[in-house]
Amino acid sequence: MxxxxxxxxxxxxxxxxxxxxxxxxxxxxxxxAAIVDKDxxxxxxxxxxxxxxxxxxxxxxxxxxSLIGIIGGPIGMLAGGALGAAAxxxxxxxxxxxxxxxxxKDMGERILPGENLxxxxxxxxxxxxxxxxxxxxxxMLFESTADDAFDTELEECLAVEI
Numbered sequence: 019m020x021x022x023x024x025x026x027x028x029x030x031x032x033x034x035x036x037x038x039x040x041x042x043x044x045x046x047x048x049x050x051a052a053i054v055d056k057d058x059x060x061x062x063x064x065x066x067x068x069x070x071x072x073x074x075x076x077x078x079x080x081x082x083x084s085l086i087g088i089i090g091g092p093i094g095m096l097a098g099g100a101l102g103a104a105a106x107x108x109x110x111x112x113x114x115x116x117x118x119x120x121x122x123k124d125m126g127e128r129i130l131p132g133e134n135l136x137x138x139x140x141x142x143x144x145x146x147x148x149x150x151x152x153x154x155x156x157x158m159l160f161e162s163t164a165d166d167a168f169d170t171e172l173e174e175c176l177a178v179e180i
Contacts, residue, residue: 019117019137019138019139019140019161019162019163019164020136020137020138020140020159020161020162020163020164020172021122021125021135021136021137021138021159021160021161021162022135022136022138022155022157022158022159022160022176023129023133023134023135023157023158023159023160024133024134024135024136024155024156024157024158025130025132025133025156027055027132027134029134029155029156029157030053030055030134030135030136031053032155033136033152033155033157034051034053034067034136036151036154036155037051037138037151040147040148040151043147044142044144045143045144045147045148045151046140046141046142046143046144046148047140047141047142048067048138048139048140049116049139049140049141050066050067050116050117050137050138050139051067051116051136051137051138051139052064052065052066052067052116052117052122052136052137053065053134053135053136053137054122054123054125054126054129054134054135054137055126055134056126056127056129056130056131056132056133056134057131057132058131058132059131060131062123062126062127064119064122064123064126066116066119067116116139117137117139122135122137125137125160125161129160135160136157145168145171149171149172149175150175152172152175152176153175153176153178155176156176157176158173158176159172159173159176
């Protein structure tokens with residue numbers, strides 16, 4: 019997992035778009051990605067790429083429950099929809115994949131207003147091509163769970179001005 023700090027609001031988004039592009043080229047495999055922003059008032063905003071929230075879970079659960087309930091007629095459809103929505107809402111609330119939300123919010127408290135963090139949970143990284151892509155962005159490695167050698171390599175890539 020990498021957290022990369024940027025001092026411009028759009029840099030994290032640009033970097034994420036580049037990561038999605040190179041993931042399509044099989045340079046990396048993205049398990050999770052998120053951007054944490056801190057506005058001028060110090061408010062932290064978390065934008066996840068993969069989490070399902072309770073509302074999304076309830077909507078999809080209600081739809082699937084209604085479809086299954088069609089077999090039971092109008093009453094079965096209503097009951098199936100209600101049960102599906104309840105189950106889907108609970109599932110969405112309890113499910114948190116990838117990087118822990120609370121950890122990302124805590125890291126967001128450590129940056130300055132106007133800065134943001136891009137969290138990337140990556141696998142199967144082709145280091146040379148990944149580093150070449152990261153050279154395009156003026157970021158700073160803020161946190162990492164990679165080995166020290168890879169951290170050093172990534173810090174050097176991020177420090178290069180092109």
